[in-house]
Amino acid sequence: MQLSSLTAVSPVDGRYAGKTSSLRPIFSEYGLIRFRVMVEVRWLQRLAAHAGIPEVAPFSAEANALLDSLASDFQLEHAERIKEIERTTNHDVKAVEYLLKEQAAKLPELAAVSEFIHFACTSEDINNLSHALMLREGRDSVLLPLMRQIAEAIRELAVKFADVPMLSRTHGQPASPTTLGKELANVVYRLERQIKQVAGIELL
Structure with a gap:
C-alpha cells in the first residue's frame, strides 16, 4: 500500500502532517540516524583529542573538517546508504559505523583509525545521546x-x-x-x- 496521509500509521504523519512537517528532520528515522552519526563522529574526535589514547593521534584540520561535515551536513543520501548497509547487518547502529568507515576511507589518516569508530561503545551509548539531542533540537x-x-x-x-x-x-x-x-x-x-x-x- 502506498504511503499517503490516509495510510500513515499515525495521524501525526497523516491528518496533521502539514502542521508537523518541521519535526520530520528531527524526529524521523532520518533524524535519529543523523544524530547517531553526530555522536559517533564526536566520540571519535574526542578519542583523538585525548592524550591518554596514543593509538588515535590528534587529527589534522583536514580530518576534522571531513568529520565535521558528516556531523553538520548529513544528507538523505547518507541515511539511504545506511539503510542499504542495514539490510546486510540487520543492525541499525552497526550500519552507521560501517557508513562512517566508508567515509573515513577517503582520507588515509582516518582510514588508519577507522576501527576506533564506535570503540568501547554499546548501541545504547549512542542511542540515549541521540534521543536527547533530538529532544533538544x-x-x-x-x-x-x-x-x-x-x-x-x-x-x-x-x-x-x-x-x-x-x-x-x-x-x-x-x-x-x-x-x-x-x-x-x-x-x-x-x-x-x-x-x-x-x-x-x-x-x-
Whole structure:
C-alpha cells in the first residue's frame, strides 16, 4: 500500500502532517540516524583529542573538517546508504559505523583509525545521546519559537483589548468585573512561566 496521509500509521504523519512537517528532520528515522552519526563522529574526535589514547593521534584540520561535515551536513543520501548497509547487518547502529568507515576511507589518516569508530561503545551509548539531542533540537528550534510566537500574539491582543470590560466568572458563576486585556495578560504570564520551565529542562 502506498504511503499517503490516509495510510500513515499515525495521524501525526497523516491528518496533521502539514502542521508537523518541521519535526520530520528531527524526529524521523532520518533524524535519529543523523544524530547517531553526530555522536559517533564526536566520540571519535574526542578519542583523538585525548592524550591518554596514543593509538588515535590528534587529527589534522583536514580530518576534522571531513568529520565535521558528516556531523553538520548529513544528507538523505547518507541515511539511504545506511539503510542499504542495514539490510546486510540487520543492525541499525552497526550500519552507521560501517557508513562512517566508508567515509573515513577517503582520507588515509582516518582510514588508519577507522576501527576506533564506535570503540568501547554499546548501541545504547549512542542511542540515549541521540534521543536527547533530538529532544533538544525539537525543543529549541521548533517548540520554543512557536510558544514564544504565541505568547507575543496574545500579548498584543492583551494591549489591544486592555480597556474592554467583561464579566469574570468563578465556578461557572458571575463574579467581579474585569477586562479582556487583563485576562489575556494573565494567560501570557502563565505561558511565559511554562516557556521558562521547558527551556530549563536539562536534556544532556
